[in-house]
Every structure is written in structure tokens, then in C-alpha cells.
Amino acid sequence: MSKKEKVNIFWFRRDIRLEDNTGLFHALEAGLKVVPVFIFDKEILDKLEDKSDRRVDYFYQALEEIHTELKKHKSGLTVFHDKPVEAFKKLIKDFEIDTVFCNRDYEPQAIKRDEEIQDLLKKNDVNFQYFKDQVIFEKDDVVKNDGKPYTVYTPYSRKWKENFKSVTFKKMEVDFxxxxxxxxxxxxxxxxxxxxxxxxxxxxxxxxxxxxxxxxQYRDFPAMDHTTRLGIALRFGTISVRKCVEFAQKHNEVWLNELIWREFFMQILYH
Known part of the structure; x- marks a missing residue:
């Protein structure tokens, strides 16, 4: 690993995929070579009592797949097991970083973490850019006419669908x-x-x-293997919500409504 080589960083979080990844796409288009990074937050993992936690194994295997793909192109995924701020101190020591790219996370703990990272980066003259990727519409994109957030799903859903009519998705391919x-x-x-x-x-x-x-017809009967089983994939971003919404639009409005429910709850979480 070259010391003090000028690079950009892409920080994987709840977006564990190479395809159709907004923040990653912008990082790759920014002009400098990109170092992809994932941080297993030590404080979070240490609190998990079950050492056979399938969520951790899911994350790990998804990351391993990305690393394997990157190795085909003479690159690789840098994985830390540390506090995020400590991991970034190491990255700052190893590289001359221009910008850290990532996708927005909306949970309170994640917002606090990102503020801490931004403070560290600012002190070291490193830029921080994040993008909307987990959702189609985030915190203030779908609001009442008076600017206040919706607290009831049905009117939120109507406004969501109305706003979606003007949405177009950019094709985001990976340039390895x-x-x-x-x-x-x-x-x-x-x-x-x-x-x-x-x-x-x-x-x-x-x-x-x-x-x-x-x-x-079958969503309430999981034993029939007719549910999407994409909950964890959307949760951890191993599938793009944009791809899901496009597919739902063409095939089943009930599933589209489920995806809108997801965004409604994320909006409530933020507000």
C-alpha cells in the first residue's frame, strides 16, 4: 500500500453492493482512484451476545463477494474492525484523502457517528460527501403543503406516487x-x-x-415460499431500492405499497 497517495474513499455502510450504488458511482466519477472501505463497528459487535449471529454472517459474506469481485480487477475491499473514527484515523495516516464518499444513513446512532467522522475529516482538510441511496424519497422530499411531515400513511402514499411521476433514474454502472x-x-x-x-x-x-x-395473494403465507424475502437485502442494501420500485411498478402495486411503507417509517424515524 503506497503511503500518502492521493485518493478518494468510498465507505460502504447499508449499501453492500457494487451495482446501482449512488455514492460509489459519484466516487468513481470524481477523478481520483477510489479505495473502498467497510468498518465493522467494534462497539456494536461487542454488544452482540450471540457469536453465531446470522446478520453478521450475512454482512460478512456479502462483503466477501464484493472483495472477490474487486480482486479480479487488482483491487480489494479494506475491512476494519474498530470504532469508525479510529478506522478513519488510520486511513488518514495511510493516504492523502481528498474526499470521503458514502450514502446517507438515517438512524439516530448513524447520524451521530457521521457527525463525529465529519468533525475528524474537517480537522484534516478532507471533504465529506454523502448521497441519497437507501430510499427514493428521504426526510423532507414528501411533505404536506405546509411543509410539515406526514404522520398518516395513506396521504403520504398518495403524495409519494404523485412525486414519483417526475422521477427518472440514472444508469450507474461500475467502472472497475x-x-x-x-x-x-x-x-x-x-x-x-x-x-x-x-x-x-x-x-x-x-x-x-x-x-x-x-x-x-401469498404474502401472508411465508411457508409457501411466495414472499419476496428481500427485507434483509433492503435493510443492508445488497439490492437497490430503485430496482425494486421499478420492478414493483411493472408487476404488483401491493408490493410497491410495501416499499412506500418502508419509506414512510424512515421519514417518521428522522422527524
Whole structure:
């Protein structure tokens, strides 16, 4: 790893995918080589009593898949097991960083974390840019005519659908030549994180027409394998919400309404 090479950083959080990733796309288009990073927050992991936590294994396997893909292009994913602020201190020591790119996170703990990181970066003359990626419409995009947030779903949903008519999605392809070509010294193992392998096998999430078309009929019967099973994928960003909404529009409005519910609750969480 070259010392003090000028780069941009892309910080993966709840967006564990290379495809259709807003912040990553902008990082790759910004002109400098990009170092992709993920931080397993030590304070969060240390609080998890179950060392066979399938959520951790899910995250790990999804990250491992990204690392494997990057290695094909002579790059790799740098993974930390630390407090985020400490991880960034190490990155600042190793690189001359122009900008840290990421996608917005809306949970209170995440907002506090990001403020701490921004303070550190500002003190070191590093820019910080984040983008909307988890949702179609965020905190103040869908509000009442008086500017106040909705507290009831039905009028929120109507306004959401009205606003969506003017939305267009930009095609965001991955240019692997723009990643910094280096091999991280070590890709952490689950054991390094203090966790064990589970029976979970990560498979890249996909949108199945046969399931989505019949979603309204079978969604309440999980034993029939006719639910989307995309909850965790949307939660951790291993699938793009834009792809889901586009697919739902074409195939099943009931599922589209479920996706709008998700954004409604995230808006309430913020406000």
C-alpha cells in the first residue's frame, strides 16, 4: 500500500453492493482512484451476545463477494474492525484523502457517528460527501403543503406516487478501472471479528417475477415460499431500492405499497 497517495474513499455502510450504488458511482466519477472501505463497528459487535449471529454472517459474506469481485480487477475491499473514527484515523495516516464518499444513513446512532467522522475529516482538510441511496424519497422530499411531515400513511402514499411521476433514474454502472489498484494486507475473517460461521449461505438478491406477480395473494403465507424475502437485502442494501420500485411498478402495486411503507417509517424515524 503506497503511503500518502492521493485518493478518494468510498465507505460502504447499508449499501453492500457494487451495482446501482449512488455514492460509489459519484466516487468513481470524481477523478481520483477510489479505495473502498467497510468498518465493522467494534462497539456494536461487542454488544452482540450471540457469536453465531446470522446478520453478521450475512454482512460478512456479502462483503466477501464484493472483495472477490474487486480482486479480479487488482483491487480489494479494506475491512476494519474498530470504532469508525479510529478506522478513519488510520486511513488518514495511510493516504492523502481528498474526499470521503458514502450514502446517507438515517438512524439516530448513524447520524451521530457521521457527525463525529465529519468533525475528524474537517480537522484534516478532507471533504465529506454523502448521497441519497437507501430510499427514493428521504426526510423532507414528501411533505404536506405546509411543509410539515406526514404522520398518516395513506396521504403520504398518495403524495409519494404523485412525486414519483417526475422521477427518472440514472444508469450507474461500475467502472472497475477507477478503483485504486492494491491488495489490502488482510481480509478479516469471521473469527477475527469474534464470530462463527452459521448455516446461512449468501445469495445475491434477485427479483423474481413469479413471486412478485402473486405477492398480494401469498404474502401472508411465508411457508409457501411466495414472499419476496428481500427485507434483509433492503435493510443492508445488497439490492437497490430503485430496482425494486421499478420492478414493483411493472408487476404488483401491493408490493410497491410495501416499499412506500418502508419509506414512510424512515421519514417518521428522522422527524
Amino acid at each position: 478501472s477507477k478503483f485504486h489498484q492494491y491488495s489490502p494486507s488482510k481480509f478479516l475473517t469471521l473469527k477475527d471479528l469474534g464470530f462463527e460461521k452459521t448455516d446461512f449461505e449468501f445469495k445475491k438478491p434477485s427479483l423474481k417475477k413469479t413471486i412478485i406477480d402473486d405477492y398480494d
